[in-house]
Amino acid sequence: ELASMGAAEFTAQTYFHSLAWFIDRGEFREQVEMQVRAVEELIGHRPRAAENTEFIYNNDVACFLHSMGFSTVVTEGVDWVLGWRSPNYVYKAWGCDARVLVRNYRLSDDVGFRFGARWWDQWPLTADKYAAWLEATPGDLVFIAVDYETFGEHHWPESGIHEFLRWLPREVAKRPRLRFATVSEAASRHPPRDVYDVPPWATISWADERDLSAWLGNELQRNAFALLSWLYPYAKALGGEVLRLWRELSTSDHLYYQATKMGPAGEVHSYFSPYGSAYKAHDVYTAALYALVLHIRERWSAEAAERVVFNDERCFYGGGVKICSLKDLRAVDAGFKERHRRDLLRWLTDVFLLTPAEAERALSIR
Incomplete structure (x- = not known):
């Protein structure tokens, strides 16, 4: 219904919300194409913009997605990448013609994290106050990105989050400087102001310290990811149910639950995890991977070996x-x-x- 109204755009990403980019580029392409097909079948529109899982981004990611036909890539507005520049402009990827929209994390987190925080000096956040902040923000656009679960799970209905969402469009409509736009509309409406240059050795994301440490920051995570990566060629050669199981295990959440961070970042990891500790999450996940090893050995054949690269x-x-x-x-x-x-x-x-x-x-x- 939203798509038919032209009021929403459905972007592409990895179908399994995975870290496939760091395992195999062909697998990354296949997972993105699976997501594109799902959107086309369910919504009737082909995505023109894309993101990598959890806004994971570098120059190679942007140009790879651009080579797949996506005109716009979305990611995090990271302070050390932007430097003195503002996130409130369209940027161009380094090395190709992809346009890049970067999230304004401060204004996004006002809704995503601080909305229900009674200790916050801006609590309660009302729709008219937030719209006034948006109107006062300099730049060509403001890219707000929050988890879908913000509206009812991270912030329960009793917090007033649904009323905030109900009234925000009306408050925005009162302000002539503001109007809503989809990702592709915003990217095409304004010229790129500069290059958003993120080399592969400095890959960013929207989580924690804006790097990969949310998933690959400790030995538990890196060892588990190494085993997952090691299994991929065998799962790919067998295909079918084995490949589907491997892809389910490639979901980034499994590694996220194994973080051992302290402080605010650690609290967020613990909030999302269904396990009592990172070590329990690691034990469960590696047990599943070793079960997949046995699954692969049981089904292995000389014919499958012919397909391994x-x-x-x-x-x-x-x-x-x-x-x-x-x-x-x-x-x-x-x-x-x-x-x-x-x-x-x-x-x-x-x-x-x-x-x-x-x-x-x-x-x-x-």
Whole structure:
């Protein structure tokens, strides 16, 4: 109904709300395309704007999404990236023509976090007060982004959040300087004022310290993520139910629950987690991953091994040759295979999960 009114835009992101970007770019593309198809089927509109999970962003993310046909990418307005600049303008991605909208986190968090905070010197936040703040904010636009759960879960109905939401459009309509716009409308209505440059080694998000530490900040999280990443080529080769299970386990929440932070950030992690501690979350998650390992081993076959392509340290390196698949192996000359026979056989059994007989066959096939 909202889509038919032209009053809302549905943006694309990873279908499983995952960290697929850091595992495999092809998988990232597939998950975004799954989300696009779901929006098209349910809403009848194809998304023109996109985000990565949890506003995770760098220059490569922006340009990859732009190469997929998205004209606008949305992310966090991070102070150290903006410097002296304001989040209230359209920016351009570094390295491509994608337009970038960055969240005004201060005005967003006034609603998302501080709305019901009685200690806040601006409590209670009323619709007319907030609209006045928006009107007084300099710039071309104000990008407000909050969790959908803000309206009824993070802030219960008794807090007045629904009344705030009910009256805000009326208060905005009273102010000639303000009008609502969808992401794509806002991005196309104003020219980019500068480049939003976030190199891959300084990737940002909208969580905690505006980096990746909400999901990959401690050894529990990094070890769990390493196992998830290690399983991907096998799950992809098997496809079907195994791949679906892997994708369910790729959801970023599983790693978020394993954070061991203290202070306000730690309180937020604890609020969302269904577990009593990060260690319990880690135990449950890794148990699920090891169950998936058994699931993969039970269904593995020489045919599945033919479909595996590695892009990490599991490739075979020797004599200036790099082999990442059985197809690569067949392209190698017989002399190389003979010289490295013992190592190749062990590689085929350890990495491709072949039996000794299957490994011998794979090594002899040209």
